[in-house]
Amino acid sequence: MKPRLVVTRTMPAPVAARIEAAFDPVFLDISGRFDPESLLDALDHAAAILVTPADRIEAGLIARIPVDVKILATFSVGTDHIDLVAARASGLAVVNTPDVLSFATAEAAMTLILMCARRTGEGERAVRSGQWPGWTPTYMLGTSLEGKTLGILGMGRIGQALARMAAGFSMRVIYHNRNRLAAAQEGPATYIADEADFLAACDVLSIHLPGGAATRHWLNPARLAKLRPGVIVVNTGRGSTIDDDALIAALKSGQVRAAGLDVFPAEPTIPPGYLDLEQVVLLPHLGSATEETRTAMGMLALDGIEAILAGQDPPNRVA
Structure with missing residues (x-):
């Protein structure tokens, strides 16, 4: 069986296609403010989560993430929207997307x-x-x-x-x-x-x-x-x-x-x-907003997810 991946936001088409091919995906497609409850409701049998800088992953939310979830990937270089201390304490791996943007x-x-x-x-x-x-x-x-x-x-x-x-x-x-x-x-x-x-x-x-x-x-x-x-x-x-x-x-x-x-x-x-x-x-946070860059970011996040699920330690791991 393919591992289940919960994705909070709409991804560029090439990234979404790779997710469809490699995972059992759950696309939340949040377009406004992040709702932690909608994420938690989608985590049954999930192995991984892909979030964005618009999604605040705080300690209280991390404490409620099921233990079967092994990795949290963020579609960003920055990680200040994630409580990395809480993630480490819970054993939840975190990867980001450096270099490509x-x-x-x-x-x-x-x-x-x-x-x-x-x-x-x-x-x-x-x-x-x-x-x-x-x-x-x-x-x-x-x-x-x-x-x-x-x-x-x-x-x-x-x-x-x-x-x-x-x-x-x-x-x-x-x-x-x-x-x-x-x-x-x-x-x-x-x-x-x-x-x-x-x-x-x-x-x-x-x-x-x-x-x-x-x-x-x-x-x-x-x-x-x-x-x-x-x-x-x-x-x-x-x-x-x-x-x-x-x-x-x-x-x-x-x-x-x-x-x-x-x-x-x-x-x-x-x-x-x-x-x-x-x-x-x-400007509306356009820093990395090119087709090429956003696709590369998504692919790097997926590389990190796949590596962690395979028992490897990817270079873009931050927790």
Whole structure:
């Protein structure tokens, strides 16, 4: 018999086809907020679960997962939606999807940087609404990226991919990490060890921090005050890393020129203060949203599930 796999959300077609072929699938196809009870109701005789970042798998839920379920796979690199301590304590293996989404997420960050610098969201809205008055020398002037300094906060695989892209736009690239990377990983970027020096040098700040208590509201009023006036702030990491009230105030004061946000602390709810600010670009968590990347993510998650069920220890195991 094929092992039963419970899948919380609709998967890309190639991933769904592989699930149909290799497993006895239960597709919940949740489209809104995650309902833990609907997952628990589907777990009879299940061996594995495939969840997404939109599904919070907390300790209380893990305690109720039947012992026959051997593995929980997440369709993401991040695991802050899963209580890994509880998973380890219960013997539930957890795998994620590293590496395959780095370039796509860096593309999304670069898209936001360009949109903020060149005011393309504002311009597109003006054209669609019939508010474009026609070409004039001073209409909707943005700023060029050429010669500007991009500061990358969190120089993991995504940050490294973004650094290479930004160099193609003739940007100077700096980064700040807990630790300096090996020279081969730095690429065109220069390490700035002192946080205050790093912030003061940024014309653009791109945030690539993981979620969790240690990084919650990292971008707070004190750090915003250290940024160069007129800075652009972009976040494709986790919404929890920004103090939204503080960023909104900085946008209104002009301390921050523009912001490009792909992630939010209580998705799909957007902090309402952003909605009336023309200089803010808001995207619906599109970081990894390419056909190629989402398919690769699903395949990697399934690789991990199959390995665990076969008694192996896959490289993408995180608990």
